[in-house]
Structure formats: structure tokens, C-alpha cells
Amino acid sequence: MEQIKTHWQTLPMGSSLSQPDLLHQLIEEAEAIVIGIGAGMSAAAGFTYVGKRFTDAFPDFIAKYRFFDMLQASLFDFEDEREYWAFKSRFSLLNFFDQPTGQAYVDLRQIISDKNYHIITTNADNAFYAADFDMNKVFRIQGEYGLWQCSEYCHQQTYQDESLIRQMAMEQSDMKIPANLVPYCPKCGAVMEVNKRDEEKGMVEDDHFHEQKARYEQFLDENQTKKILFLEIGVGHTTPQFIKHPFQQMTQANPKSLFVTMNQKDYFTPHTIRPQTVRIDEDIADVLHSAALHE
Numbered sequence: 001m002e003q004i005k006t007h008w009q010t011l012p013m014g015s016s017l018s019q020p021d022l023l024h025q026l027i028e029e030a031e032a033i034v035i036g037i038g039a040g041m042s043a044a045a046g047f048t049y050v051g052k053r054f055t056d057a058f059p060d061f062i063a064k065y066r067f068f069d070m071l072q073a074s075l076f077d078f079e080d081e082r083e084y085w086a087f088k089s090r091f092s093l094l095n096f097f098d099q100p101t102g103q104a105y106v107d108l109r110q111i112i113s114d115k116n117y118h119i120i121t122t123n124a125d126n127a128f129y130a131a132d133f134d135m136n137k138v139f140r141i142q143g144e145y146g147l148w149q150c151s152e153y154c155h156q157q158t159y160q161d162e163s164l165i166r167q168m169a170m171e172q173s174d175m176k177i178p179a180n181l182v183p184y185c186p187k188c189g190a191v192m193e194v195n196k197r198d199e200e201k202g203m204v205e206d207d208h209f210h211e212q213k214a215r216y217e218q219f220l221d222e223n224q225t226k227k228i229l230f231l232e233i234g235v236g237h238t239t240p241q242f243i244k245h246p247f248q249q250m251t252q253a254n255p256k257s258l259f260v261t262m263n264q265k266d267y268f269t270p271h272t273i274r275p276q277t278v279r280i281d282e283d284i285a286d287v288l289h290s291a292a293l294h295e
């Protein structure tokens with residue numbers, strides 16, 4: 001602990017600071033910041049998967065299938081591709097093409113605007129773009145709701161057709177899009193699906209994905225010996241292999257680094273990095289908003 005404290009001047013007085021001040025100071029002090037963003041951040045920005053936002057958009061699907069939230073609905077095995085795309089077209093508009101600006105994302109952008117940072121996110125929504133982030137500093141490791149892939153994964157290429165998505169949303173009836181709007185793979189003829197990672201099959205990863213990955217890895221490489229802040233925001237335990245575990249391992253590998261976790265849930269932290277861990281457990285939106293007022 002003492003050794004870490006000598007690296008981070010903020011830490012000895014950390015307990016006397018408010019959580020927004022603590023976050024602000026640590027970001028000021030860091031030489032590099034790697035930010036991992038999970039579903040909790042989008043929920044904090046108002047992009048929730050439950051309640052009115054969900055029930056307003058999908059009353060017919062909820063009545064038919066008794067879905068309790070949008071996550072369950074989005075993973076559902078629909079009866080055919082016309083119904084799948086009736087749901088997914090509306091879902092893509094709501095969570096990608098027509099996604100409004102989220103205040104928590106704007107606040108985060110402000111906090112880190114003049115810093116040396118890079119972002120990795122498991123969120124497939126369009127919140128970073130909507131909040132005007134530099135997309136060259138964002139790595140969407142779990143795909144994007146605005147992209148499509150062959151459902152048979154026959155080739156590594158993604159596709160996007162916003163106007164067709166809008167047409168599907170407009171022209172559907174009884175939770176089915178017209179058969180002639182169903183998109184098919186240009187190589188093998190299988191139906192297309194939204195770009196996403198499957199536990200067994202993986203994900204279609206094309207040049208766009210590999211460029212993002214390379215930029216992220218280059219940032220890690222260039223900054224690995226510096227005083228790095230690994231800041232995870234709203235990262236749960238659904239897919240810890242993408243953010244939580246690598247952040248903890250990289251923290252352990254660099255004694256000058258610090259792991260800051262912003263989460264109201266207290267997830268397990270390995271003993272070895274507890275002296276290098278700071279937990280911020282107040283409301284994510286409130287902490288980011290107050291911290292942004294410093295800028």
C-alpha cells in the first residue's frame with residue numbers, strides 16, 4: 001500500500017475527498033487512462049433496458065412473448081426472420097441510429113478531453129458516437145447494433161444499411177417485415193443478423209474491427225510502463241474476459257498502475273491488487289457530472 005501511495009499523491013488523502021473529487025484528482029495525476037465501459041454506463045446515461053423505454057417501443061412483442069426486459073427480448077429466438085427483423089429494426093433505431101446524446105457520456109468526454117486515454121467497451125450501442133467522442137479512441141469489442149453479419153459466419157465482413165432498417169421499421173405489420181425486405185448474405189444466401197458475439201461461434205470481425213483492436217493494443221503497448229489508471233465504469237460480471245479480468249491483470253503487472261472501479265455492486269477483486277484498487281460506489285451519473293464540473 002505504501003509503495004502505491006508514493007506513486008499516487010492523491011491516495012493518502014483519498015478518503016477525505018468526495019468521490020467526484022477523488023476521480024478528478026486521479027485522472028489529473030495519471031499519465032495514461034484506459035477506460036472500460038459496460039452496460040452500467042449506458043443505464044446511467046438513461047439508455048435502460050427496462051421500464052418505459054422498453055414498454056413504449058415494444059408493446060406488441062411484450063404482449064406476445066411476455067418479455068421482462070430488452071436484453072431478454074434481444075436474445076430471443078424469434079419465430080422466423082421476418083419477425084426477427086421486425087424486432088431488430090426497431091431495436092437498432094432505438095439503440096443505435098436514433099440514439100440520443102447521453103449526459104453521462106458527455107460528462108465523461110469532458111473529464112478526459114485533454115488527457116492521454118483510450119476506451120474499450122462491451123456496449124454495442126452508439127452512445128460514444130452520439131456524445132461526439134473521437135471514435136478512433138473507442139474499441140467496440142462486442143460488435144455494433146448498426147452492423148450486420150452473415151448468420152452462418154461464412155465470411156468475415158460486416159454490412160450496414162440504415163435506410164433498409166428504417167424501411168423495415170416503417171413497413172412491418174403484426175410484428176413481421178415484408179418478406180422482400182429480409183436481408184440475405186451476398187456470399188452464401190443465409191439470412192443476415194445483427195453483428196454480435198456468440199458464445200460458441202464467436203463474432204464476425206472484419207477490417208473495421210481489427211483496426212479498432214490494433215489501435216487499442218497499440219495504446220496499451222505504448223503506455224504499459226507509465227502510471228496508468230485503469231478505469232472501469234459500469235462493468236458487471238457477464239463477460240469479465242473483455243474488460244474486468246484484463247484490467248486486473250494489467251494492474252497487477254504494473255506496480256505504478258491503479259484499478260478504479262465505478263460500480264454500485266461490489267464485485268470480487270483479487271487480493272493481489274487490492275492495494276492498487278479504488279472503488280467508487282456512488283451513482284455513476286452523479287459522480288461523472290460532478291467531476292465534469294471541474295473541467
Ligand SMILES: [Zn+2]
Binds near residue numbers: 154190
Ligand atoms: Zn454467408
